[in-house]
Amino acid sequence: MKKLSEQEIESQLAKLDGWDYANGAIETSFEFKDFKETFSVMTRIAFECEAQGHHPDWSNVYNSLHIRLNTHDVGGLTEKDFKLAHSIEAIIESE
């Protein structure tokens, strides 16, 4: 899996909604109604991560969820990160 260039990252980032690029990773935050709704979304995301063989650095406090994606193996971003980011967006939009 190839590490993306800065130009490729900018181009990929433009196709996402509300993700920031910082410290070699893309990240975003979401808020939901309550803990139950937040953890339900996390569960759907967890199954998708497992299917894609790619996993986030993420944290949760009650109804808020912070997600950070990068590819540890290459020390930066790859297409895997953007694929998963789009899947996460699709899951959250379908809620």
Place this chain on the structure above:
Amino acid sequence: MKKLSEQEIESQLAKLDGWDYANGAIETSFEFKDFKETFSVMTRIAFECEAQGHHPDWSNVYNSLHIRLNTHDVGGLTEKDFKLAHSIEAIIESE
């Protein structure tokens, strides 16, 4: 729910295994086999949190889980935190 004194916290902490007290919260970290096992444990913990009406600040990266407990409403630790910590230990020990 009463905020615990430093002395009460020390006494409660001694009954737990592997938790640290720092910045007004108790925290611990665990490592599991893989993401699937980690998220399964998180799911069991999530149900217990919901049942107790008390929720952690927690983060996960692949097979590692970091958990931080405090009671936001009182700006410190209460019995709720230690009750949940014991439940989390029981869940993890039963794995």
